Amino acid sequence: MKKPENRQRFCGNCGNHNAYDYPDRIFCTRRYAKDEDPVVETLWCCGEWNPSSQECYCVEEANNKRNSK
Amino acid sequence: MQRKDLLLEPVKHIRINGKLTVDQLVQQFKNSGSFGAGRLASACDIYERMVRDDECTIFLALAGAVVPAGMRSLIADLIRKRYVDVVVSTGANMVHDTIEALGDHHYKGHWFVDDYMLYKYHIYRIYDVFVPEEAFVKLDYKLSEIFDEIADENKGKSLSSREFAWELGKRLKDSNSILRAAYESDVPLFLPALRDSEFGFIHWLHASKKSRKRALLVDAFKDVPEIVGMCQRSARNGMVVIGGGVPRNTIQSAALASKKGMDYAVIVTMDRPETGGLSGSTLEETVSWGKVKNRANKVMVIGDAMVVFPLMVASVMERLGERFKRKPAFGGKQKR
16 A cells, blocks of 8 residues: 655644544644644645644545545 | 252243233243243343332342343333433443434444454444444444533532432433433433443543633532442342443342342343452352342343343243333432
């Protein structure tokens, strides 16, 4: 299976990401703490992006889904 | 004791002739009286005695992942029928109860699976049950809002874990929920290890919000006089333990502190006593502490609670019949 594109700046490979509506949307605890809407697109990104230690299929599958539309 | 006293009752061999009800099967186990069959039959007899005893308060201890595995509705029904008077559970079981109350599910999976693949798909495994990460994340999000509401309503007052469970049950609408059933039936539900579950992390999320001035306060020590008082006020006390751990010891210690000791005890576990851990400790060991009376009706069934407990409940319900109504040990609203 293709390796997830971990280096790209997407919420889905940020250290704060958890699946909210796999693979399309994720929950960001940092945004929650700041009283901002915590549910964001997996392929979105903000200035606080930091690389994740978790290898997962979120970005890869969200990309595949977007490309197949 | 003489030799003849040791050879009183012969083993009767199990007969399966055509259709059997659950209780008929349990009676066959009783005829054998041996090994797990004998222990299960004794457990059914003791639980029936507890339920029929109007002056007994029945404590149910819930540990181990029985709720995600499918025992949720059974427990909720026992609460509604008042076949248990007090529930003491791990926080985790109530987390999984809430996950389903909020519309998510646990899934039939397999124990033989690539766990790293599950990790990459954001799926958690509980032996052969799968839970998607979203179920937890949505729970975190929703409950952190509920925690906000409870904290605001209570204005800095700390709650016991029972009061916390009551507040939560009040806000869940699912009638199959254990928390909801306990709230509606006025059955006290304690969560002594509340922090050691997703509830602890939800509290962190709730308290970390920039706008949050006052966080929810739960005081675990407030549980102690409440549960000890329940034992003290009861003429007799009985416990049914699924698993063991903190819930089992919370109940047993209340029986000890109230200087009562349990009159009835049924434990279903697969743990071993040799490690000195509480979940596997024998009922005889518990007698040494004064937590269970020496002359109590007691049995420990070594087996998977997912098999043993539903059989036990089905057998006892069959004996009691549909018209049987048990007098609740507690009446009136128990919030404060």
